[in-house]
Amino acid sequence: MALQAGKIKSLFPSSTPSFNQNHLNWKYTLVPSPLSCSYEIKLSYVIGKHPNVYVVSPTLALYPNEIKLPHVYDTKKQWLCIYYRKSREWNSSMLIADTVIPWTCEWLLHYECWIATGVWHGGGIHNVSEAEKQKTNETSSDEK
DSSP states (O other), rough: OOOHHHHHHHSTOOOOOEEOEEEEEEEEOOOOSTSSEEEEEEEEEESSSEEEEEEEEEEOOTTTTTTTTTSEEETTTEEOOSSGGGGTSOOTTTTTGGGGGHHHHHHHHHHHHHHHHHHOOOOOOOOOOOHHHHHHHHHHHHOO
């Protein structure tokens, strides 16, 4: 855990990860690009489990007519799905600072594009949104 916390601290020196032998918590404000909003995130990692990432603030808005955020485990908790756990894209030998945190920034960039367009360009395994269904139907109609 000290190695995980140390690497986070080295890349984000103004932050203070808290950790003990089995658990790491980190809160930080990420700005994924120069044109992005600021997002306060919370990362929680327990040895033997997957890291969990939540957006603490702001409350993430929904695209019009959508009832949930794309590519999350829980819309209300703003619990982000940043990688596919079943395919073992992340494992405990990897540094969170080199994987999970950049993936979180990437997720936030895709979220900002989704808010602008209604289409999730981040890939992954998730349910298709109403806007994506409508866009697919419009494309199919245009091709006929």
